[in-house]
Amino acid sequence: MKVIVMGAGVIGVTTAYYLAKAGAEVTVLDRQPGPGLETSYANAGELSYGMTSPWAAPGIPMKAVKWLFMKRRPLFIWPLISPTMWAWSVQMIRNCNEESYRTNKSRMVRVSNYSRDVMPDLIAETGIEYEGRAQGTLQLFRNEKQLKGSKADQEILAEYDSPFELLDRDGCIAVEPALAQVREKFVGGLRLTADRTGDCRLFTIALAEKCAEMGVEFQYGQSIREILVENGKVAGVRTEIAGTMTADAYVCALGSYGTRLLKQIGVRIPVYPVKGYSVTLPVTEDTLAPQSTIMDETHKVAITRLGDRIRVAGTAEIAGYSNRLGPHATDTVRHVIGDLFPGGGDISKAEGWTGLRPMTPDGTPVLGQSRYDNLFLNTGHGTLGWTMACGSGRAVADVVLGRKPEISFDGLTAERYGT
Incomplete structure (x- = not known):
């Protein structure tokens, strides 16, 4: 399966890693000249498993x-x-x-605890320093x-x-x-x-290097202008420099910047x-x-x-x-x-x-399949992107590949917003 991951922050790179590990052919697109240069660049450095709570x-x-x-x-x-x-x-x-606080917190903790549990395996597998x-x-x-x-x-x-x-x-x-x-x-x-604790950007850079060794193609300086839809499916993404690029599946991990792009094709998420x-x-x-x-x-x-x-x-x-x-x-x-x-x-x-x-207004990230069968979301982590990266990356990769994820996606998808 060929997959395009949109975004080379910590969320996009961890998703690419788990996809490539499972044998997918992965291309990562990002407008920046390298990985981890947006929100992942200089965050607090906390892996805040115990402090996973919605602001609301x-x-x-x-x-x-x-x-x-x-x-x-x-x-x-x-x-x-x-x-x-x-x-x-x-x-x-x-x-x-x-009531909403307890519901939202339980959803967030589900992702956070899973990330806490799987991250040590990723570190052991890759040996990266951060x-x-x-x-x-x-x-x-x-x-x-x-x-x-x-x-x-x-x-x-x-x-x-x-x-x-x-x-x-x-x-x-x-x-x-x-x-x-x-x-x-x-x-x-x-x-x-x-x-x-740890430096999120160092982690993202080191993991991107491992991904490249595994065959993941990173195309930097590629601003995505449009997601193309045909016959109820995503048919490609139009970039500023490379033109239209196609794959079997697409993952949007563009953080705050994905909202406007998704809105063009009717996927409205309050990120x-x-x-x-x-x-x-x-x-x-x-x-x-x-x-x-x-x-x-x-x-x-x-x-x-x-x-x-x-x-x-x-x-x-x-x-x-x-x-x-x-x-x-x-x-x-x-x-x-x-x-x-x-x-x-x-x-x-x-x-x-x-x-x-x-x-997101409820604090919970937006993960998994969208209204389009071959478009998947991994966004909306707020201040907890570094904390949830490994867990959400692995879980979303499983959904993309048609495998049963190890955590429930109940309440995590865009469906909770009616989109």
Whole structure:
């Protein structure tokens, strides 16, 4: 079977790997000059199995209003004249109830846990290096209210068999010794012991190289202009440079940018870009730097150790398809690293970045077959693309090849949106 995968981010490359491993003839198309140069480039570096939850949760609308008035707020909303943005926002608000939250979380955890289970096999098979660590995530609470509020999270973690530890101040310092220098700034934490870390872009590049060794053809600099449909099936994709390319099956893994392309052929999925920011800076003193990932609960900022670098990521900005990196865009993430790990990294050498997370209003990715028999979707992972990549890539590859996937696709396909 010949398959065209649209997109060379971590989602597209993992899908290509599992397709090629099963014997498919795979071509990957991407507009960038190489793999992992969009949302996969400088994300938080977290494999957040324990923190797999939809943003649409009970109480979030009220919290969002409060965040808008914080000096270093985790959320920005620009009032664009965009029916698509407002429709997506309304759908998200409608999911902010207990019943929807539990339904959506169960679907997300199904993919996340599967990814957690299959990723070690992929690493063992390929031997790729990506600055990976397996030391968990520490959710850091700056006040007693946050600590007490985590009880509900603990109950949900236990329900979904996600291992965790509730730590006091000394316990947090035991797992992240550098926090001893700012011990007065927090009261405790929740450590998610199954979480891992690693550089998503390094992983994507290394896996793309393995795919190429397996015979996968990567065509970079190929902007896809149109998906062609004939007689109820996809007949090809029209690219800007190579013209029309054909295959037996097609996988759309274009993140936020796939929505407009799919809309042209009647596949309407509410995947909307939510902008995120990060900075990456060199470690200056190991004993003063983080060892794994720390999530600052107040600012919703993740600080992750990646070899001799520190990645600090956060902020959700709803601003359409803007990739602008303004002069003050990374102020919040810069503040958090300086506040919690002073002396651990050289902020003067921090490299800023912004990317568009492909978010669904219910938090669950859109996977599997579309309304067309030979068109398949692997998109809408939001902030959890790196976390879910191996699981969704393997499961979607199975569906493309007509094999029974190892997880249920109930509630994961585009059918839940009536398209």
